[in-house]
Amino acid sequence: MSLFKIAFSVCAICMATCLPLLNPSPCEAEVDLKRDALGEKGMVAAATPQASEIGVEILKKGGNAVDAAVAVGFALGVLEPNASGLGGGGFMMIHLAKTNKTVFLDFREKAPQKAKADMYELGGNDLPLNNANKLGALSVAVPGEVAGLLTALGQYGVMSRQEVMAPAIKRAKQGVKVTPVMAGLMTKYYDTLLSCPSTASIYLDEELPKMPGDTIKNPDLAKTLELISQKGRDAFYKGPLAQKIVEFMKKQGGIISLEDLADYRVRQRQPVKGTYRGYEILSAAPPSSGGTHVIELLNIMENSDLKKMGPDNPLTWHLWAEAMKLVYADRARYSGDADFAKVPLNGLLSKAYAGELFKRIDRKKTAEKPEPGDPWKYESASTTHYSVMDSQGNMVAVTKTLNFFFGSGLTVPGTGILLNDEMADFDFKPGQANSIAPGKRPLSSMSPTLILKDGKSVACLGSPGGKRIITTVALIISNLLDHGMDLQAAINAPRICQYHQGPLKFEKRLPKDVQEKLRQMGHELEEKGAYDLYFGGAQGVSFDRKAAGLHGAADPRRDGRALGF
Known part of the structure; x- marks a missing residue:
């Protein structure tokens, strides 16, 4: 790289932290808060x-909510490649209004068969050397996205692969x-993009971060999508x-095999x-x-009268913070x-257990470091999100990811x-519930x-954010159910x-008096x-039953927007 390019690169990185234009998180004055839309027949x-x-x-072409969700899923891998794509995986919740059936599809990535609990060499800080669990070939788990989206389409959609994948192929050919927001992320993760020549050739401009308005061209991805649309999941696996x-993984020091890809299966689970x-x-x-900890x-919070307290009450925020501590400890x-570890699922979901945890909260001061509770005694037997609903009340909520922005690089x-x-989502030490094991999902x-209310669709939602x-x-x-906000206001x-x-x-934006009171509480x-x-x-x-209409909402913290008809 020339001295000019080095200097320009340093300037770009500086600008990303100093200029609102390139900062991934928008400034308050620049935020477009009206991202919502109304519709009667469909909403995305x-x-x-x-x-x-x-x-x-x-x-509009007659597809149902699942068809739309699959089309959006493939398209987001082109339009927002930093967050998800064919090399990733995710989860899909589907509610079919006619049969009142709810399905959870797990197409999470899984550890290769050669993965081991102690596969990473640890450094003096007791962390994997060279971030090997976050960057490079040993950080890659077996992708599940293609299998997941095509399974949903085959079981619950009404359109063909060619129909739902055509928009993604078209955008991949045209460029994005x-x-x-994306420019800021490209600058922030510049080293990740620069680490692999085939990545840099797509997402950098002569080894420099792309700027807003530049175009990302990925003709190889368009060809891959076309192949999948023609031949289905076997074209990928x-x-x-x-x-x-597999050859690229081996060349880079990875451990994914042809058997790992061929053996990948989507799991249909009970939500x-x-x-x-x-x-x-x-x-x-x-x-x-x-879902369990949501x-x-x-x-836990149902034990307090949040509606009466109001959204700007310092006690409201204090209770949320203390409840969050208990949940994250669990x-x-x-x-x-x-599939690999015993999880006290019924205990964690128990209202009696939540009531016990709520009693541990001191309403006047914060707990320093709360210990996990004991749910067993209540036991019996980076990322993107999108939501789709149609006029029949069918709902699809999908969260999918590459993990960190731009994944392994x-x-x-x-x-x-x-x-x-x-692989970064596993515990890298043996003996934990989330330790690495062959075929395990992190x-x-x-x-x-x-x-839902009385079995009828009310809302579908989700978010990225680790x-x-x-x-x-x-x-x-x-915000929706306690404070009566509409969906856009709630988002x-x-x-905190x-x-x-x-x-x-x-x-x-949290009110200053709330901030001060929280400090006084410790x-x-x-x-x-x-x-x-x-x-x-x-x-x-x-879904607003009184107005018989759909209300879509999108987060001003990202580039999203809702559209309906």
Whole structure:
């Protein structure tokens, strides 16, 4: 790289932190808060406006909510490649209104057969050397996205692969314009993109971060999508394309084999179920910890009269923070892939257990580091999200990911496929519920969630954001059901997150008097931006039975927008 390029690169990185234009989290004055839409026949809320347009196109052509969700899923891998794609995986919640059936599809990535609990060499800080679980070939788990989306289409859709994949192929051929949010992420993850020549050739411009308005061109991805549309899942998991993935992995020091790809299977699981203020809550089951702990958090908070207290009451935020601590302590202790580890699922979902945890909260001061509870005695027997609903009340909520933005940084040459770094979601030490094992799916916080009332569709929602997904989804549900906000207001509202240790992270829009009162209660506060990408990018759709209409809403913290007709 020339001295000029080096200097320009340094300037670009500086600009990303200094200029609002390139900052992934928008400043308060720049935020477009009106991301919602109304419709009667169909609604899509996705992480980019173009993806929402594609979903609406499919609905207008006679597709159902699942067809639209699959089309949006493939399109987002093109339009928002930093967050998800063919090299990743995810979860899908489907509610079929006619039969009142709810399905949870788990197409989470899984560890290769050669993976071991102690596969990473640890350094002096007791962490994997060279971030090997986050970057490069040993961070890659077996992808599940293609299998997941095509399974949903085959079982619950009414359109063909060619019909639902055509919009994604078209956008891949045309190229994608870089948004300010994406430009900021490209600069922030510059080293990741630069680490692999086949990745740099797509997402960098002569080894420099792309700027807003530039175009990402990935013709190889268009060819890969065309191949999948013609030949189905076997085009990805078997044959020449699978061979390319495996050969590249081997060359890079990875361990994914042809057998790993050929043996990948989507799991259809029972969603976790709970209630909140008389509404039914259905969400993702293990290996996601998300749905379980969303319901656990809501169960704890149901013991307080949040409606009477109001959303700006310091006590309201204090109770949320203390409940979050208890939930994250339980998550760290008990959660893992239930196919490999015993998870006290019924205990964690128990209202009696939540009541016991609520009694541990001191209403006047914060607990320093709460210990996990004992749910066993109550036991019996980076990322994107989008939501789709049609006029029949069918709902689909999908959260899918590459894990960290731009995943492992590795793009398989000649395919355009950017690979995940999901091995980072395992505990890298043996003996834990979430330790690495061959064929195991890593713990996730993804929480695509459905809300029903008396068996009728009310809303579908979810968010990216790592472990913050749990708190984001719970806060939005509370804003809807406790404070009577519409869906866009519920998504726009300030957010906090409090892990079981460390500072309480909050958006600086939280009222100053609330901040001061929380400090007096002993909370250590860490301020984030007004609408901070740290807290995800929720997308949702609700059904207003009085108006007989659909309301879609998208998060101003990302590029999303809802569209309906």
